[in-house]
Amino acid sequence: MGSRFDGKVVIVTGGGSGIGAAAARRFAAEGARVVVAGRTSATLDAVAGSPGDIGTRVVDVSDEAAVTELVEDVASTYGRLDVLVNNAGAAALSTVEETTTELWRHITGTNLDSVFFASRAAVKHLRVTRGNIVNVSSVAGIGGDYSAVAYNAAKGAVSNMTRAMALDHGRDGIRVNAVCPSLTVTAMTEAFRATEGVSEAFARAIPMGRAAEAEEVGDVVVFLASDDARFVTGVNLPVDGGLTASDGQPELF
Template structure:
C-alpha cells in the first residue's frame, strides 16, 4: 500500500491534460494531495479528472501558462482558496521542428513562451506561498535540454534555458526551504510524441540507442516527479534526473562491440 505522502497538501501541475502531466496528477492524487490540473484544453483536463484514482481530489483549470496574467491568477487563486501551496510542477511544453534558419519568429516566441516563460511566471508567483510551507518546484525538462538534437533549435534552446533556470532557483531559494529540481524525460509515449512512437523505423533506431530498448511510459516519469516533490527527497535540491532508460549514459559513440 502506498503512503499518503501528500495528505493535506496542495499541488499544481501544468500541462495536466495528457501524457506526463496527467500521470503526475493521478500519482499525486493517489497519495492524498488536492491536485490542480491546469492546461489549455478543457476536454483533455476533463478526461484527466475522470480517470483519476478513486478518492482523488482533482480540480481542473483552463489556463495558458504563456499568458502571464492568467497563470499568475491561477497560482494566486489556488493558494488563497486552499490556504496553501506545497508543490508546483512546471510540466507544460510544446515543440516544433526546425533549424535556426527554418524557424520563424512566431514559432520561436511560442516555444520559448510555453517552455520557459511559463515556468518563470508560475514559479515567481508560487515562491512566496511555497516558502511558507517549505514546498518545492519540479520542472519537467527534456534530454533535449541536456544535449542538442538535429532540427530542434528552438526546443533545445528553451529546454536548455530551463536547466539553468532550475539551477538558479535552487541556489537562490534553497536556504529559504524551497527545493527546486528537474526531471528530463527521453522518448516517452505521450500524445506529443505520437509521430515518433508510431513510426516503426524511428522506434527501431531508438531501440538501438536506449539501453532499456523502449520508450518510457508517462507514469514512469511521474513517479520521479512525485519523488522529487516528496519528503523522501527533502535534501535533494538543484538536481537533474534523466528519465531516459540510460540513453544519456552514452558518450555518443556508436556501439563498437
C-alpha cells in the same frame, strides 16, 4: 499507495495528458489535493475523473497574467501551495534557419515562459510551506539534438533555471529540481513516434531498448516532490533509460 502528500496542495501545468496527467494521478493517489491546468478542458476533465481530489483550471500557460492568477487562485482557494510542477510543453523540429519567429515564440512561451511566470508567482507561497518546484525539462535540456533548435534552447534554459532557483531559494526551504526524460509515450509525441524509423532508432539508442511510459516519468516527478527527496535540490535528473549514460561513441560489438 502511501500518503506522502496528505494535506498538501499541488499544481500541475500541462496536466491534461502525458507526464502531467500521470504525475497528477499519482499525487492524488498519495493524498494530495491537485489542480491540473492547461488549455483543453476536455482532457483536464478526464484527468479530474480519476480517483482522488483533482480540480481543473483552463489556462494558457504562456500568458503571464493568466498563470499568475492561476497560482493566486489555487493558493487562496486551498489556503496553501506545497508543490508546483511545471510540465506544460510543446515541441517542433526545425533548424535555426527554418524556425519562424512565430514558432520560436510558441515553443519558448510554452516551455520556458510558463516556468518563469508560474515559479515567480509560487515562490512566496512555497516559502510559507517550505514547498518545492519540479520542472519537466528534457534530455534536450542537457545535450543537443539535430533540428530542434527552439526546443533545445527552451529546455536548456529550464535546466539552468532549475539550478539557479535552487541556489536562490535553498535557504527559504524551497527545493527546485527537474526531470529530464527522453522519448516518452504521450499524445504529444504520437505523430513523431509514428514516423517511419523513429521508434526503431530510439530503441537502438536507448540502452533499455524502448521509450518511457508517462507513468515512469511521472513517478520520478512525485519522488522529487516528496520528503523522500528532502535533501535533493538543483538536480536535473535524466529519466531516459540510460540514453545519457553514453559518451557518444558507437556500440562496436
